[in-house]
Every structure is written in C-alpha cells, then in structure tokens.
Amino acid sequence: MALLETNDLTKEFGGLTALNGVEIAVQEGELVSLIGPNGAGKSTLINTITGRLTPTRGTVTYAGNDLVGMEPFEIAQLGVGRTFQTASILPELSVRENVQVAAFAAEHGSFRINFLSRRDSFDEVQELTDDILATIGLGEKAGMEAASLPYGDKRRLEVAIGLATDPDLLFMDEPTAGMSPTETEMTVDLIENLLSEWGMTIFLVEHDMDIVFDISDRIFTLHQGELIAKGTPDEIRDHPAVREAYLGGEGE
Numbered sequence: 094m095a096l097l098e099t100n101d102l103t104k105e106f107g108g109l110t111a112l113n114g115v116e117i118a119v120q121e122g123e124l125v126s127l128i129g130p131n132g133a134g135k136s137t138l139i140n141t142i143t144g145r146l147t148p149t150r151g152t153v154t155y156a157g158n159d160l161v162g163m164e165p166f167e168i169a170q171l172g173v174g175r176t177f178q179t180a181s182i183l184p185e186l187s188v189r190e191n192v193q194v195a196a197f198a199a200e201h202g203s204f205r206i207n208f209l210s211r212r213d214s215f216d217e218v219q220e221l222t223d224d225i226l227a228t229i230g231l232g233e234k235a236g237m238e239a240a241s242l243p244y245g246d247k248r249r250l251e252v253a254i255g256l257a258t259d260p261d262l263l264f265m266d267e268p269t270a271g272m273s274p275t276e277t278e279m280t281v282d283l284i285e286n287l288l289s290e291w292g293m294t295i296f297l298v299e300h301d302m303d304i305v306f307d308i309s310d311r312i313f314t315l316h317q318g319e320l321i322a323k324g325t326p327d328e329i330r331d332h333p334a335v336r337e338a339y340l341g342g343e344g345e
C-alpha cells in the first residue's frame with residue numbers, strides 16, 4: 094500500500110480549477126518531485142495534502158488515514174512535515190530555540206498545555222533538536238540569533254524546523270531557491286542523507302531541473318491543474334506532454 098495517495102483530488106477557486114482530478118501515489122522511502130510551469134497548481138496540491146486548503150472533492154490518504162478535513166497540526170502529528178519557502182523562522186530566537194519551538198508545537202498542537210511539566214517529552218525534544226542540528230550542520234551555530242545567519246544557513250534552518258515535527262514524509266518547497274552552487278550541493282547532500290540515514294520519504298517541489306532529474310526516483314508533472322505525466326526521470330525527460338507544457342507555456 095502506498096504511504097500517500099490522492100484520488101480525484103480537485104480544487105476550485107471560484108471559476109478557476111487549480112487542481113483537476115489529481116491521482117498520485119507515493120511509496121515509503123521514495124524521493125518524488127513535483128514539477129510544472131508557473132501556476133500549474135503545485136502549491137495548491139501541497140496545501141490540499143497538508144491541510145492548508147480543503148479540496149473541492151477527492152481524497153487524500155496517508156498511512157491509512159483520511160486527511161481531508163484535518164487541521165494542519167493534526168496532519169503534522171501523523172508524521173507529515175513541511176519546509177516552507179517563506180520564512181517560518183522566529184528571527185529573535187536562537188537557532189536551537191527555533192527548532193525546539195517547532196518540536197514542542199508539533200507535539201502538542203499548541204502551547205495551551207504546560208509542556209515543561211512533562212519531563213520525558215522535554216528530554217526527547219532536546220535529543221531530537223541536537224540530532225537535527227547535527228544533521229543539518231548547524232550544531233556550531235546553535236546559540237546564534239537566527240536573524241544573524243547568512244542566507245544559506247537560514248534556508249537550512251527552515252529545513253531543521255520542518256524536521257522538528259519528526260516527520261516520516263517531508264514536503265520540501267524549493268529548498269535550493271536562491272542558493273549558491275556550494276549551498277545547493279550541501280542541500281542535495283542533506284536530502285540524500287535524510288533518505289538514507291533517516292529513512293524518510295521526500296516530496297520535493299523544485300524548479301532546478303538538474304537537481305530534479307538527478308535525485309528523484311519518480312517525477313510528477315502538473316500543467317494547468319492536470320497531472321500530465323508521472324514516471325522515472327528517464328520517462329519524464331522525453332515525455333511529449335512535458336516538453337509541450339514547458340515549451341508551449343511560459344517556460345522556466
């Protein structure tokens with residue numbers, strides 16, 4: 094059985110159909126990428142899966158759970174994490190505190206519960222935070238104020254915040270956008286490490302086609318809300334509908 098599956102997933106905004114009958118299945122341990130020209134519906138697909146948007150119709154199933162109608166934090170608690178393109182960083186807190194806040198929030202959904210009284214979970218959060226910072230390569234900068242980090246480190250801290258929910262499936266939204274070649278290489282290494290060492294399943298939205306074709310097990314292609322192709326990098330590279338979507342559209 095697939096870890097994540099959508100059936101007939103459709104989202105309309107007034108008269109605009111942003112997603113039309115999308116059917117995807119992701120197996121545990123896979124790295125899949127979602128591509129498509131601007132406005133294809135990529136963000137809408139991620140948002141309907143992770144609970145930020147309610148689909149007009151269709152189903153989303155994760156590890157046997159029906160996600161439609163669940164709150165984003167409930168979906169996170171099931172093991173679905175997400176890294177954001179836009180800042181989820183709290184600039185005045187330290188690197189370490191940013192990861193801790195995300196970890197506590199994930200565990201309890203909100204801060205209404207006095208989590209500090211629960212020592213077991215407090216210790217677990219410390220351990221997880223240390224693991225994440227070491228994996229991301231921010232261990233030595235753990236005490237620094239987040240605002241003072243260089244751009245590439247800030248993007249990596251966003252990944253660390255996404256990992257703080259201890260996900261089994263991680264959505265990564267353009268993790269290399271705006272990065273230098275060295276930072277991009279480090280991020281690709283990190284993604285490969287999350288797959289091999291952490292046993293994670295990764296769902297990547299990425300505009301850098303070199304990366305997508307290099308590291309994906311399978312690629313989903315959206316165009317005007319329709320899933321026009323899915324397959325291995327080799328199958329997608331020469332797919333006529335994919336070429337048409339990119340050449341005939343705005344191109345990227």
Ligand SMILES: Nc1ncnc2c1ncn2[C@@H]1O[C@H](COP(=O)(O)OP(=O)(O)OP(=O)(O)O)[C@@H](O)[C@H]1O
Binds near residue numbers: 106132134135
């Ligand atoms: N909240 C909204 N209300 C109305 N229309 C929306 C909304 N969100 C997205 N859309 C429209 O839905 C379509 C798909 O948008 P979406 O942002 O999902 O595409 P995308 O593939 O993520 O694009 P990009 O690569 O530019 O980020 C677009 O036509 C967009 O204008």
